[in-house]
Amino acid sequence: MAGSNRELSGVGQETIKPMRKYHQTEFGIVAGLFALLVFFAVAPISAQAQAFEEVALFQETINADFFGVDARAMAMGNTGVVSARDGSGLIYNPANLARVRRIEFRAGLSHLRLSNSTDIHSPSLGLLSDERDQNKTRINALSLTLPVPTYRGSLVVAFGVHRINSFDRAFGARIPEPEVPAFETSRGREIETGGLWKWSAGGAIDISPRLAAGLSLNLITGKDSYGWNRVYANADDAQTITLDQGIDNDYVGVGATAGLNFTISPALSVGLSMETPTYLSADERFESVLDTAFSSFEWFETSYSEYSVTRPLSFGLGAAGSFDRLMLVGDVHYTDWSELTFDYQDDFLPNNREEQFIQDNLKEAISLHIGAEYLFPDEGVALRAGYFRDPLPIDEKFIESERQYLTLGAGFLIDRVMALDLAYVHGGYELRDAAPGSFFADYNTRRIFATFAYRI
Amino acid sequence: MNTEPMQTKVIAARSSRTLWSAPLAVAITFLLVGCYTILKHPITSEENITQASHQEYYRDNCLDCHEDYATYPYGFFYGTYPEYYFEYPRWGHYYAYPWWWDHYWYDDSEAATGDEGYSEEVPEPSAKASRRGGLIPPYVGGAPAISTGGGSFRRSDPNDTQPKGGTGGETGTASPGTSTEKIRVKKADQPGDGNQSDTVQSDTKQQKKASRRGGIKP
Numbered sequence: 001m002a003g004s005n006r007e008l009s010g011v012g013q014e015t016i017k018p019m020r021k022y023h024q025t026e027f028g029i030v031a032g033l034f035a036l037l038v039f040f041a042v043a044p045i046s047a048q049a050q051a052f053e054e055v056a057l058f059q060e061t062i063n064a065d066f067f068g069v070d071a072r073a074m075a076m077g078n079t080g081v082v083s084a085r086d087g088s089g090l091i092y093n094p095a096n097l098a099r100v101r102r103i104e105f106r107a108g109l110s111h112l113r114l115s116n117s118t119d120i121h122s123p124s125l126g127l128l129s130d131e132r133d134q135n136k137t138r139i140n141a142l143s144l145t146l147p148v149p150t151y152r153g154s155l156v157v158a159f160g161v162h163r164i165n166s167f168d169r170a171f172g173a174r175i176p177e178p179e180v181p182a183f184e185t186s187r188g189r190e191i192e193t194g195g196l197w198k199w200s201a202g203g204a205i206d207i208s209p210r211l212a213a214g215l216s217l218n219l220i221t222g223k224d225s226y227g228w229n230r231v232y233a234n235a236d237d238a239q240t241i242t243l244d245q246g247i248d249n250d251y252v253g254v255g256a257t258a259g260l261n262f263t264i265s266p267a268l269s270v271g272l273s274m275e276t277p278t279y280l281s282a283d284e285r286f287e288s289v290l291d292t293a294f295s296s297f298e299w300f301e302t303s304y305s306e307y308s309v310t311r312p313l314s315f316g317l318g319a320a321g322s323f324d325r326l327m328l329v330g331d332v333h334y335t336d337w338s339e340l341t342f343d344y345q346d347d348f349l350p351n352n353r354e355e356q357f358i359q360d361n362l363k364e365a366i367s368l369h370i371g372a373e374y375l376f377p378d379e380g381v382a383l384r385a386g387y388f389r390d391p392l393p394i395d396e397k398f399i400e401s402e403r404q405y406l407t408l409g410a411g412f413l414i415d416r417v418m419a420l421d422l423a424y425v426h427g428g429y430e431l432r433d434a435a436p437g438s439f440f441a442d443y444n445t446r447r448i449f450a451t452f453a454y455r456i
Numbered sequence: 457m458n459t460e461p462m463q464t465k466v467i468a469a470r471s472s473r474t475l476w477s478a479p480l481a482v483a484i485t486f487l488l489v490g491c492y493t494i495l496k497h498p499i500t501s502e503e504n505i506t507q508a509s510h511q512e513y514y515r516d517n518c519l520d521c522h523e524d525y526a527t528y529p530y531g532f533f534y535g536t537y538p539e540y541y542f543e544y545p546r547w548g549h550y551y552a553y554p555w556w557w558d559h560y561w562y563d564d565s566e567a568a569t570g571d572e573g574y575s576e577e578v579p580e581p582s583a584k585a586s587r588r589g590g591l592i593p594p595y596v597g598g599a600p601a602i603s604t605g606g607g608s609f610r611r612s613d614p615n616d617t618q619p620k621g622g623t624g625g626e627t628g629t630a631s632p633g634t635s636t637e638k639i640r641v642k643k644a645d646q647p648g649d650g651n652q653s654d655t656v657q658s659d660t661k662q663q664k665k666a667s668r669r670g671g672i673k674p
Contacts, residue, residue, distance in 0.1 A: 102550070149556035151497050151514070152493060153493030154493060209492065325538065325540060375540065375547075413546060416546035419550065455555075456555060
């Protein structure tokens with residue numbers, strides 16, 4: 001099925017790319033001798049893709065979740081609209097930058113351990129299970145924050161680059177093939193790497209004794225490399241058919257984030273952030289190779305596609321209460337994903353199907369984040385914990401369990417110039433197909449963050 | 457020819473531009489108005505014009521006019537400074553002490569506060585351990601501006617920016633009488649005499665120097 005190469009779980013990307021259409025630049029069919037074989041090889045793929053197509057399409061929206069760029073924020077339930085007080089304010093709420101009083105250099109690492117288990121219930125074969133996992137360690141934050149000397153109030157500028165979305169993902173499944181007599185099942189493996197980086201320049205200013213405003217302008221770049229391998233083999237492996245597909249994307253985009261931070265009292269602060277619609281342009285290349293063990297021929301196809309997506313407005317509201325050494329913080333984020341827009345950069349390619357999909361299946365999402373921090377100032381240690389529920393912006397009929405995470409962490413103030421924050425985030429979600437009982441894909445993630453900051 | 461899709465795209469593009477321009481306009485307005493944050497001290501007419509034209513003069517003589525400035529150990533800033541910032545100054549140094557109050561190697565070593573610009577975390581059994589002076593701003597000249605009152609350090613009225621005696625509030629201040637006395641001495645030395653001005657600077661340095669040794673108590 002042209003363009004529907006993400007068969008079961010689809011590909012995690014920053015946004016939806018359903019039923020992609022391609023300019024066919026090269027298509028080679030080496031011989032017609034194996035036309036029948038090709039039919040057997042491709043037809044079941046299409047049929048299976050039909051069965052789980054919805055889930056595949058959703059996956060691209062699902063991975064649009066914010067990965068996390070700061071260990072302190074992640075340890076407190078991924079909160080930061082009001083509590084971020086370092087260079088991470090560029091991402092969470094630029095107004096918070098006004099609270100930085102010293103020149104700061106900050107860097108962060110993230111480690112992802114993703115495991116996937118997939119169950120497919122076949123009427124004839126029973127339960128078919130498979131598992132996949134992937135580990136990735138990456139640099140995910142660099143920032144420089146420069147407070148400007150003031151006589152009163154605060155003026156701070158900052159520059160940074162943060163890895164806001166991760167496409168790192170793995171998926172595996174044993175797929176029943178009732179329509180292909182020669183093969184009972186096939187095995188599908190999916191591996192994907194990449195992410196989106198946000199290059200930010202921002203600033204914040206105190207506009208009253210208690211109110212700060214901030215703005216960051218963002219350039220977004222990124223890559224996504226996706227591979228799908230599907231193997232059909234009979235019992236003695238004599239007749240093996242292998243399908244390898246790959247999709248590579250390059251992204252460029254722009255956006256902005258604005259925010260306010262209001263100190264109601266020394267014990268209570270609130271924050272508001274708004275991320276403007278983010279425009280992303282994608283350049284996509286597709287390759288597909290079909291090979292057989294019992295012939296010297298292979299079939300291949302390459303194509304490309306250019307399109308743009310515009311993520312909708314996103315709002316964040318946060319509040320933090322400080323009670324001596326204890327801080328309690330909560331954030332709420334709202335995004336209406338049904339406002340997402342998709343457009344091929346070719347007038348000859350209509351967007352009807354994508355737009356229909358968005359209207360029918362995407363919905364608004366409200367994520368809730370809570371966290372706490374308790375300090376032991378004499379030891380220079382802070383302990384943190386949190387929880388956040390980040391609902392998938394898709395129809396409930398595809399969700400077996402919602403996306404939610406528990407978080408823990410600690411921070412260390414070393415001497416008086418350096419801070420080291422650590423966070424552990426554990427959670428995940430489970431998808432199913434629209435007809436409950438036949439397909440379940442569970443994604444379990446464990447993330448470790450380490451952020452280091454040095455203040456001159 | 458059906459023009460609806462084209463019109464829809466145009467409208468969408470306009471909406472997008474509107475959404476972009478709104479926060480930008482707000483931000484630019486804030487920057488232009490600059491209603492609260494002050495980067496450069498205004499020239500005050502009642503003082504020596506030559507001195508007053510230099511920003512350094514104001515930095516060194518804050519208390520001449522802003523007698524309550526000593527109540528803001530982390531600057532003229534309405535912040536939520538928890539008590540442990542003062543009990544354990546490294547927290548305050550990291551999160552709240554402005555970098556431009558530090559003096560670095562290229563500054564006059566006499567005036568440098570650098571590492572000594574705040575009290576070290578050395579236990580003082582005879583004093584209230586919870587109040588070791590916190591971070592002493594360079595303009596206070598060693599006055600531990602904090603009383604032993606509980607709660608966070610803050611202004612009593614954040615909207616009241618008029619110079620006044622440094623009293624009360626919820627958190628207490630340096631002794632207002634002493635602060636005023638210091639100012640009067642400086643003012644008497646200043647008028648129209650460059651040498652006297654040098655004396656003033658020298659006094660200031662001595663105060664700072666003394667503050668590093670434990671501070672000249674008001």
